[in-house]
Amino acid sequence: MLFSRRLMLGLAMAGSLASALAVPALAEGPTEIDLFFPVPVDGKLARDMGTLIKEFNEGHPNIKATAVYTGSYDDTLIKTRAAIKAGKPPAAVIMSANFLLDMQIENELTNLDSLIAADGTTKEKFLGQFFPALQGNAVIDRSVYGVPFHNSTPLLYINADKAKEAGLDPSKPPQTWAELTDWAKKLTKREGDKVTQWGIAIPCAYDYCGWMMETLTMSNGGRYYNEEFGGEVYYDTPSMLGALTWWNDLVAKHKVHPPGATPGPAVSTSFISGNAAMMMLSTGSLTYVRDNAKFAYKVAFIPRNVRNAVPIGGASLIVPAGQQADKQNAAWTLIKWMTSPEKSGWWSRATGYFAPNMAAYKTSDMVEFLNKNPDAKTAVEQLDVAKPWFATYKTVPVRKTLEDEVMLVLNGKKQPKEALAAAQKAADETLKPYNAETSLKLP
Amino acid sequence: MSLAEPAALPVAASAPARLHIVTRFSHRFKTSLPAYLLLLPSLVFLALFTYGAMGRVLVDALYQRATPKAPVRFVGLDNIAAVLADSAFTGAVVNNLVYAVGTAIPSIGLALLFALALSRTNAVNSALRAALFLPVLIPMVAASALFLFIFLPNVGLLDYYIGSLLPVLPNWLGDSDIALYAIMVITIWKNAGYYMLFFLAGLQAVPEDVMEAAHLDGAGPYQRLRHIIMPELKPTFLFVTVIAILNAVTQVDHVFVMTKGGPSNATNLVLFYIYQQAVEHYDIGKASAATLLTLAALMGLTALSFRTMANREDGP
Numbered sequence: 001m002l003f004s005r006r007l008m009l010g011l012a013m014a015g016s017l018a019s020a021l022a023v024p025a026l027a028e029g030p031t032e033i034d035l036f037f038p039v040p041v042d043g044k045l046a047r048d049m050g051t052l053i054k055e056f057n058e059g060h061p062n063i064k065a066t067a068v069y070t071g072s073y074d075d076t077l078i079k080t081r082a083a084i085k086a087g088k089p090p091a092a093v094i095m096s097a098n099f100l101l102d103m104q105i106e107n108e109l110t111n112l113d114s115l116i117a118a119d120g121t122t123k124e125k126f127l128g129q130f131f132p133a134l135q136g137n138a139v140i141d142r143s144v145y146g147v148p149f150h151n152s153t154p155l156l157y158i159n160a161d162k163a164k165e166a167g168l169d170p171s172k173p174p175q176t177w178a179e180l181t182d183w184a185k186k187l188t189k190r191e192g193d194k195v196t197q198w199g200i201a202i203p204c205a206y207d208y209c210g211w212m213m214e215t216l217t218m219s220n221g222g223r224y225y226n227e228e229f230g231g232e233v234y235y236d237t238p239s240m241l242g243a244l245t246w247w248n249d250l251v252a253k254h255k256v257h258p259p260g261a262t263p264g265p266a267v268s269t270s271f272i273s274g275n276a277a278m279m280m281l282s283t284g285s286l287t288y289v290r291d292n293a294k295f296a297y298k299v300a301f302i303p304r305n306v307r308n309a310v311p312i313g314g315a316s317l318i319v320p321a322g323q324q325a326d327k328q329n330a331a332w333t334l335i336k337w338m339t340s341p342e343k344s345g346w347w348s349r350a351t352g353y354f355a356p357n358m359a360a361y362k363t364s365d366m367v368e369f370l371n372k373n374p375d376a377k378t379a380v381e382q383l384d385v386a387k388p389w390f391a392t393y394k395t396v397p398v399r400k401t402l403e404d405e406v407m408l409v410l411n412g413k414k415q416p417k418e419a420l421a422a423a424q425k426a427a428d429e430t431l432k433p434y435n436a437e438t439s440l441k442l443p
Numbered sequence: 444m445s446l447a448e449p450a451a452l453p454v455a456a457s458a459p460a461r462l463h464i465v466t467r468f469s470h471r472f473k474t475s476l477p478a479y480l481l482l483l484p485s486l487v488f489l490a491l492f493t494y495g496a497m498g499r500v501l502v503d504a505l506y507q508r509a510t511p512k513a514p515v516r517f518v519g520l521d522n523i524a525a526v527l528a529d530s531a532f533t534g535a536v537v538n539n540l541v542y543a544v545g546t547a548i549p550s551i552g553l554a555l556l557f558a559l560a561l562s563r564t565n566a567v568n569s570a571l572r573a574a575l576f577l578p579v580l581i582p583m584v585a586a587s588a589l590f591l592f593i594f595l596p597n598v599g600l601l602d603y604y605i606g607s608l609l610p611v612l613p614n615w616l617g618d619s620d621i622a623l624y625a626i627m628v629i630t631i632w633k634n635a636g637y638y639m640l641f642f643l644a645g646l647q648a649v650p651e652d653v654m655e656a657a658h659l660d661g662a663g664p665y666q667r668l669r670h671i672i673m674p675e676l677k678p679t680f681l682f683v684t685v686i687a688i689l690n691a692v693t694q695v696d697h698v699f700v701m702t703k704g705g706p707s708n709a710t711n712l713v714l715f716y717i718y719q720q721a722v723e724h725y726d727i728g729k730a731s732a733a734t735l736l737t738l739a740a741l742m743g744l745t746a747l748s749f750r751t752m753a754n755r756e757d758g759p
Contacts, residue, residue: 078722105511106725193610198597204617206703258596260614261706266595273598393511396723407706411619430724437510 033091136388146316148356173300199256205263216243221306287352558642645679
């Protein structure tokens with residue numbers, strides 16, 4: 001009896017302690033909001049984010065924002081979805097720009113139009129701050145669902161020392177696929193059958209591989225997907241066939257590109273160590289290359305076969321659905337602050353991504369930075385020919401159907417034509433339920 | 444005894460008997476109440492995080508939505524049928540079988556070898572044991588990150604040392620023919636030291652006098668191993684095999700870090716397939732169905748191994 005009474009007492013104490021902890025949360029005070037943020041590139045970013053949020057909180061006493069690190073882009077999507085399901089969505093999330101459409105289809109995003117209107121501005125004016133190339137991934141059905149935060153495009157990185165060694169002029173980088181093939185041949189070194197230095201390396205791992213396929217397809221005149229409608233991809237097309245065939249030729253025919261599928265970090269390590277003389281990689285790796293390359297390097301536009309065109313990458317700020325009004329407003333204040341010219345520029349210099357807000361490039365800090373690092377300017381200039389990142393219903397599985405087939409081709413197990421036909425078939429299958437509800441739902 | 448008595452007796456006897464049962468039950472309940480109360484916290488958490496989750500998986504496996512905006516509806520066994528018809532799932536099962544056999548046999552073999560070599564306790568052996576056990580202490584994710592560098596094509600540690608011996612440098616993790624074996628190497632490296640501990644413990648149980656007798660009878664090292672040590676180690680073998688197979692199904696951290704199941708699903712294992720269905724495809728129904736199938740297979744395996752173990756204890 002004594003025992004159970006003591007237990008009851010313990011339980012009662014635990015209960016009162018729990019309620020004591022819960023009370024302060026209900027009390028009046030600054031609006032507390034969470035910001036989920038991923039770190040897609042190495043190390044230092046988490047600390048930079050802490051600095052940024054601390055500065056925000058000091059300037060906004062009625063809001064208390066907390067930055068919550070949520071892993072990679074994919075992990076951030078998982079955690080955001082889990083939080084929405086649990087009924088406790090974060091107030092704002094830095095979300096991979098090509099997940100927005102899928103989330104909107106699943107009713108997981110807040111339409112930002114009313115928040116923009118409440119500020120007394122128009123959608124056009126609001127979006128007008130950002131580079132036009134970024135708007136495609138932020139606007140769905142003519143409504144704004146995301147605010148571009150940090151973005152990238154693919155670049156051609158050239159080891160200038162090796163180019164000079166091979167008798168090539170790094171100040172005139174290759175502009176077409178023909179020139180690039182020629183450069184890659186000249187930059188490949190062999191000992192018998194063994195290659196000691198590769199001419200070029202292009203990454204292919206899940207996520208990166210789809211982005212590189214979109215890059216090559218676009219420079220071959222094509223489109224990866226239907227930009228206006230999330231139910232179609234264009235895998236089995238001449239432009240993508242040309243892109244994949246050329247990539248495969250670099251591997252199998254010219255033997256200037258390492259065989260198999262190589263992830264992004266392996267490609268950048270290979271370039272830094274001098275094992276690959278050129279690589280195609282995101283502008284997001286620019287800071288890493290700048291800090292680690294022990295040789296002169298040069299960055300250039302992605303060469304064209306038909307036209308100059310590249311996809312954007314990176315992330316946007318979103319407000320998940322199901323948020324209370326006061327937190328929504330606080331999140332909106334935070335988002336506007338983070339994407340303002342000064343903060344946008346600061347983040348760009350810290351990370352290597354370019355700043356989506358065009359006015360950031362007019363700030364004095366940024367002008368000075370670009371004068372010191374002209375390579376960062378190339379990324380911004382390429383934005384003129386940039387287009388949206390592929391985004392469909394179930395973006396990741398639809399992308400994976402292509403990537404699995406591309407990997408088979410790069411491993412010499414399939415021919416490009418049959419691989420793309422198989423990828424198209426599998427992607428159509430994944431997109432079927434969405435089409436059944438939209439394009440094939442007839443009166 | 445008169446005839447009237449028995450008629451009266453049951454009435455008289457039954458009431459106290461029933462009372463007796465009730466009091467006994469309540470008494471038993473009273474005495475075990477503290478025990479139940481003590482168990483309550485664990486039971487609550489088990490229910491919440493283990494059985495509750497399993498129940499939820501069971502329910503989720505029966506529901507599916509036809510189109511993105513449609514509400515979920517009851518579909519019975521359709522999800523299970525869809526999983527079984529998915530070539531990615533059957534591919535993952537095949538990969539997992541290859542992976543289980545290919546990691547269990549070498550790691551157990553190595554573990555036995557290490558244990559036999561290091562069974563005598565002295566300073567050198569203790570140091571070697573510690574060295575062999577070290578991989579167990581490294582978290583799988585950290586180990587995978589290390590091996591990412593070791594396996595880097597052309598510039599990695601592996602190619603640096605053996606590159607000159609090979610005619611062509613392989614893309615260890617990027618070649619669909621090699622990747623699964625590269626992943627298996629890590630598992631073996633990581634688990635052999637762990638299984639060694641079980642064999643070391645098992646070797647302690649080999650009776651000293653029997654070994655001495657065999658020695659006096661002129662049994663050589665091989666004969667002692669074959670006829671004395673191995674039979675004594677049989678329960679250890681069984682136990683370690685079960686652990687190794689369970690590990691092969693439940694440890695996919697390195698797949699997650701190193702290959703994400705690629706290239707072209709070559710390293711996709713069942714647990715990673717479930718993750719893909721739940722997270723990438725956002726298809727909870729199919730993910731739950733695949734989880735149920737895996738759970739059933741694992742439970743069957745565990746039940747089988749426990750029965751064999753129980754049988755062994757009765758037998759010779």
